Amino acid sequence: MSFKHTTLAAAATAAISLAGTATAATIGLMAPLSGPQAAVGQDQVDGFMLALSLLGGKLGGQTVTVLTEDDQLKPDVGSQIARKFIDKDKVDVIVGLSFSNVLMASLPRIVESGTVAIATNAGPSPLAGVGCKPNVFSAAWQNDGAAEAMGKFAQDKGLKKVYLLAPNYQAGKDMLAGFKRYFKGQIVDETYTQVNQPDYSAEITQLQVTQPDAVFVFYPGGMGVNFVKQMSQAGLLGKLPLYSVFTVDGTTLPSLRDAAVGTVSGAMWDAALDTPDNRRFVAAFEAKYKRTPSEYAATAFDAAHIIDVAFRKQGQNLADRKALAAAVKAAGSEFKSVRGPFRFNNNNLPIQNYYAFEAVKEQGKVVIKQVGTPLPLHADAYQAQCAMK
Structure with a gap:
């Protein structure tokens, strides 16, 4: 099966390249971008890209390439995309990970590789309990x-x-x-x-x-x-x-x-939340995309800020996957979430x-x-x- 970057991803990559002279990090973003759940996936992409734009096209001071793929809400497709991100694209972090069935199908290769993964629309109970993994996080919720x-x-x-x-x-x-x-x-x-x-x-x-x-x-x-x-x-x-x-x-x-x-x-979030951070986020999203964001946009927006803090902690040493996972864990308590209180629990899922x-x-x-x-x-x-x- 072949995969192609979306037009949005290509445009985003071109825009990001203007922020620095060389690409230092690569993010793989997997979401359902076709079919009945396309709006759910598109909001994750748009929320993440908005955060990246507001951060000057950099995460932790490093320029990045964002590769987006459509998992079609199919576990087998999601599993293949995860392998592509890890084995071919050599991404530093995988974000999105679609619905819980797609995440669970993608999990074996992610865990085997040690690649840091941050779900922005899933928190399946097996992953929260006995199946918890040190390199797999949810910036969204436990289901x-x-x-x-x-x-x-x-x-x-x-x-x-x-x-x-x-x-x-x-x-x-x-x-x-x-x-x-x-x-x-x-x-x-x-x-x-x-x-x-x-x-x-x-x-x-x-x-x-x-x-x-x-x-x-x-x-x-x-x-x-x-x-x-x-x-x-x-x-x-x-x-x-x-x-x-x-x-x-x-x-x-x-x-x-x-x-x-x-x-x-x-x-855990709605555009109606009346806090300064959320008002700024909603206003920026509406100005850029001409629509009101959903919780999927908010979680992806937060995920980008978590990565921003984690990359800043790691500097150029993103290849140390265990250290990067630890930096992501710590970043959960340090960044300012648009949803209000947030930190990662021992199982890498939110307390919120x-x-x-x-x-x-x-x-x-x-x-x-x-x-x-x-x-x-x-x-x-x-x-x-x-x-x-």
Whole structure:
């Protein structure tokens, strides 16, 4: 299989080369850049490249080349890209790593090589627990975290019965496990659907039969757009509370518009967070790309700043992979995240706040409002199983 750099990557490389006389480091960025989840991948690329631009085209004072590849949300393609990045391109760091199924498929060669990898859209439970690795990080989340926040939010609201849905892959299972960890009421049903399934009419009919107090779903990207719109078309939104994670966000809100009103989402970040660092990030992203960023852009933006601090610590000695991994670990506590508090736990996954956000309509426009912080400074449920200190 052959891989080609995207037009964006080529343009970015050309722009970056202007920042210095020689390329000192290479970053491989893998994300889904085609198909229903392309918006998720594009936001990661754009968030990373925005940070690089704001840092003067350098990370840690070193000029860089960024190579981007489309994993197509296919584990076998992702695995081949990881091998290409490591064996052919000799990258210093791999970023992105797509969805959890793609990350897990790419993991063997990454671990074998010792290459530092920073996920910006995955935190599978095996990697957080007994399968933790010293050279593999997530600048995003442990998959359960946002769902745990929604489980606690639903519990605090006094709900008794909830219907759960998610796509049938590792992250979907992690999300529903996370919700159930904090929600103590009755799970009336737990349904797993095909990845990228476009039609949810059968599932929506079934959940109506069970008469739950609320529905909780994990449907990122195009899946979320389809599900929420079909819930709206069935006349359920506004009558049946819809709680979600990675379903109503910056990538889907432009398509959902009024259909999103009233939905409540758990996340570690949203453009609505009112902090100086986040306001600057959102303003810069909107000015450059003419759209509101999603959490995927925020995590990639943060990942670039983590690498910036780590490269500064390492200087020119990027070939020492163990030392570079240690520098990345330390950088997690030193850089300023747009999401608020952040540091890497012993398992190289984040300790961070998880917020609750609601989509509301104000002056004719759908906007997101923060309505709580169910889990402040939250550590994942698997870190005790990780042997790393």
